[in-house]
Amino acid sequence: MSKLKIAIQKSGRLNESSLKLLKSCGIAIDNGKDQLKVAVANFPMEILYLRNSDIPQYLEDGTVDIAIVGENLLVEQQKQVEIVEKLGFSKCRVSLAIPKDIEDESTNYLNNKKIATSYPVTLKTFLDKNNINAEIHNISGSVEIAPNIGLADGICDIVSSGNTLFRNGLKETQKILESEAVLVKSQNLGESQKQLLEKLLFRIKAVQKGKTSKYILLNVPNDKIKAVTNILPVLKSPTILPLAEEGWSSLHSVIEEQEFWEVIDALKSAGAEDILIVPIDKMVS
Numbered sequence: 001m002s003k004l005k006i007a008i009q010k011s012g013r014l015n016e017s018s019l020k021l022l023k024s025c026g027i028a029i030d031n032g033k034d035q036l037k038v039a040v041a042n043f044p045m046e047i048l049y050l051r052n053s054d055i056p057q058y059l060e061d062g063t064v065d066i067a068i069v070g071e072n073l074l075v076e077q078q079k080q081v082e083i084v085e086k087l088g089f090s091k092c093r094v095s096l097a098i099p100k101d102i103e104d105e106s107t108n109y110l111n112n113k114k115i116a117t118s119y120p121v122t123l124k125t126f127l128d129k130n131n132i133n134a135e136i137h138n139i140s141g142s143v144e145i146a147p148n149i150g151l152a153d154g155i156c157d158i159v160s161s162g163n164t165l166f167r168n169g170l171k172e173t174q175k176i177l178e179s180e181a182v183l184v185k186s187q188n189l190g191e192s193q194k195q196l197l198e199k200l201l202f203r204i205k206a207v208q209k210g211k212t213s214k215y216i217l218l219n220v221p222n223d224k225i226k227a228v229t230n231i232l233p234v235l236k237s238p239t240i241l242p243l244a245e246e247g248w249s250s251l252h253s254v255i256e257e258q259e260f261w262e263v264i265d266a267l268k269s270a271g272a273e274d275i276l277i278v279p280i281d282k283m284v285s
């Protein structure tokens with residue numbers, strides 16, 4: 001039987017969250033030490049642990065069927081691959097930064113200057129679009145050190161918390177793009193791989209929906225049920241169960257967490273009490 005070959009990063013920023021996502025989709029990964037190709041016992045899948053920067057090429061060649069990579073890498077490598085789903089982790093941006101005591105924060109400051117980066121294609125596209133003529137110095141890591149050692153006047157690199165910039169006396173001046181981990185697929189998937197991908201995607205969506213939804217239970221006097229139900233941003237109509245105490249009911253439903261915070265005060269004013277919010281592991285609509 002054919003298998004779905006998925007590439008994930010061997011080690012680095014994406015490795016742990018990618019494995020966690022697959023595990024939460026019920027995929028049992030049998031990790032042998034230093035094994036770079038791992039079979040899955042309970043899903044027709046093979047996991048290949050690769051360098052992040054090599055993955056888009058493997059996808060384009062069809063050597064792997066799907067992969068988890070950072071969106072920014074796809075922009076940089078411009079390979080023929082297709083994003084299937086945004087995964088919501090490893091959020092970061094690719095930005096320009098300059099030494100913190102330079103007053104001119106406009107991108108014009110970088111005209112005729114030298115910029116160090118690991119993302120030369122992304123940077124060149126941005127510079128061309130903005131008519132900035134700068135020399136690009138390509139280095140593969142520790143980019144933030146470049147201005148301090150006289151290698152460049154500015155940098156273009158990944159920023160997340162901003163700590164690395166801060167610790168190296170730099171400040172972010174321009175965001176070039178935003179990125180997060182994405183599930184990508186090769187353009188040449190066979191029919192059975194397409195079906196397996198659909199199965200996996202179904203599970204990923206159930207996990208993601210579970211993360212943003214919450215199970216809510218609240219106690220309401222019977223004469224206030226209508227008022228509370230009108231405010232509650234539920235996905236479907238709530239379940240209403242009588243409490244042992246006469247005249248009271250318990251309302252159960254599923255809500256989006258963000259929406260709940262917006263109506264909590266109104267719910268209490270309308271008569272809801274003892275509100276419980278419970279996490280949901282997976283959700284299938």
Ligand SMILES: Nc1ncnc2c1ncn2[C@@H]1O[C@H](COP(=O)(O)OP(=O)(O)OP(=O)(O)O)[C@@H](O)[C@H]1O
Pocket residue numbers: 009010011012013014050051052053054069070071072073090091092158159160161179180181
């Ligand atoms: N500080 C960060 N915060 C959030 N996401 C990040 C951060 N740094 C990198 N990423 C994301 O994680 C991806 C992998 O980054 P990481 O530094 O682990 O690998 P790499 O050096 O690009 O690749 P390789 O596996 O080829 O060595 C990046 O492409 C980016 O999308």
Ligand SMILES: O=P(O)(O)OC[C@H]1O[C@H](OP(=O)(O)OP(=O)(O)O)[C@H](O)[C@@H]1O
Pocket residue numbers: 013141142143144157158159160161162163164165
């Ligand atoms: O804004 P921050 O939260 O400080 O994150 C940004 C840093 O994270 C990444 O480096 P990483 O730690 O992955 O090291 P690397 O250069 O070896 O890839 C990136 O290249 C920045 O240096």
Ligand SMILES: [Mg+2]
Pocket residue numbers: 013
């Ligand atoms: Mg890195």
